[in-house]
Amino acid sequence: MEAIIAIAVCGFGLAMILGLYGMVIKTEIVSKAIFLQSVEINSIADEIGLALKDGSTEDQQEAIEVILESKYPDYELAGLRKDSQASLYHLEIIHKGENSMDKLFHIKVFWSQHE
Known part of the structure; x- marks a missing residue:
């Protein structure tokens, strides 16, 4: 009887550990996707900031x-407006994601404006 209880307790503990392992893998996948998208958004912001001229x-x-x-090509400009500070512009960029899920990103860029 004691052996059966010990096996049951060990099995329960093993099931909990394997469940946590699955959660860790899912969390890693989501974290990696978020990291890669933030790197891409930062690259877009840097490239736009460097390319803008008067x-x-x-x-x-x-x-x-x-x-x-x-x-x-997965991104498009949704909006461009001047912020309250001089030379600061607010860009709204939409990412056309998988499963028809669009994500809106807000980027602020400084550039000299002469009209």
Whole structure:
């Protein structure tokens, strides 16, 4: 009888450990996806910040759309507006994700604006 109880306790403990292992694997997959997307968003922000030159808002919007279309086809510019601070612009970029799930990202970029 004691052996049966010991086996049951060991089996329960093993089931708990294997359940935690599965959760760790799922968490790692989600964390990796979030990390890779944040690296991509930071790359987009850096590239847009470096590529922008003086010009009107329409010129800037066209330049951003060219960058996104040529290098990041899964992303599109949803909005561009001037922030309350001088030379600070707020970009809204949509990522066309898998399973028809779109994600909206907000990026702030500084550039000199002369209209």
